Amino acid sequence: MDTYLMRIFVSSFAIILLIMFLLWEMSANRRKKEMQERDEEMSDLMHDIKAPLNSIKGFAGGMLDNTISEKDRGKYLEIIESEAERVAKMAEDFAVYKKLDSARLVKESVCVYDLICEIILSFEKAITDKGIEIKGLDVIEASDEKSLEVMGDRHLLHRAFYNLILNAVQYTPQDGEIELSIESDYKTVCVSLSNTGEMNEEELEKIFARNYRSDNAKSKNGTGLGLSIVKKIVKLHKGEVQAFSKKGKITIEATLPEK
DSSP states (O other): HHHHHHHHHHHHHHHHHHHHHHHHHHHHHHHHHHHHHHHHHHHHHHHHHHHHHHHHHHHHHHHHHTTGGGGGHHHHHHHHHHHHHHHHHHHHHHHHHHHHHGGGOOOOEEHHHHHHHHHHHHHHHEEEEEEEEEEEEGGSSSGGGGGGGEEEHHHHHHHHHHHHHHHHHHSSTTOEEEEEEEOSSSSEEEEEEEEOOOOOOOHHHHSSSSSSOHHHHHHHOOOHHHHHHHHHHHHHHHOOOEEETTTEEEEEEEEEEEE
C-alpha cells in the first residue's frame, strides 16, 4: 500500500513539475516574443526618424557653412520646421500606440455625432484650402442624435475619429469629397467615412497594420501608425473596423456598441 501511494505521489509530483515547466516555457516564449516585437517597433521608429533627421542635419549644416545662400535660408528653415514637426508626430503616435497596450477606459456617454462635428470644425482650414466637399452630416436629424451615443472613453474616441478624418483630409485630392454617415440600430453605432481615392485588395488588407504606408502615404510623410491606432482604440471598445474601396472611393467603417 505504501509503495502504491509512493508511486501516486511521485507521478503526481512529476506531472506538477511538467506543468510548471510548460508554464515557465510559455511565459519565457511570450516574453521573448514581446521583446522581439518591442525591438522591431523601436527599429521601425528609428528607421522612420532617420530620414527627417538627416534632412534637418543637412540643411542646418548648409546654413552654418554658408553652402545655402542667405536668400534661400527662409525656404530651408521652413523645411527644417516641417521635418521637426514630422519627427514630433512620429514620436507622439508611437507613444500613443504603446500606451494603448495597457490602457484603461474611462467610460462616459459620448455623442458620436457631436464628437465628429467638433473634429471636422478643427479641420476647417485644411478642408477649405483643398476645396473638399463634406457630405452627409447635414442629413442627420437633431432628433436622431440621442441614438448616436455610445459608452466609451471620450479622449480615446476623439483620437480615433481625429485620425480617421485626418487620414481622409490628407489623402483626398484637391476638390475631392468626403462623405460621412452615422447610423444606429440601437445596439451599435456605425460611423462610415468615404473619401475620393482608390486602393487595391492588397493595400486594403494591410491598411490597419502597424507602420504600413501606401506609396501615396509615403509621398505625404505619413507616420504609418494613424490607422493602427484607430483599430486598437475601436477594439478596446469591443468594436470592429474595416476598409473597402469601390467606384473611386475608399471607405472606412467603425462600429461601436452603444452600451
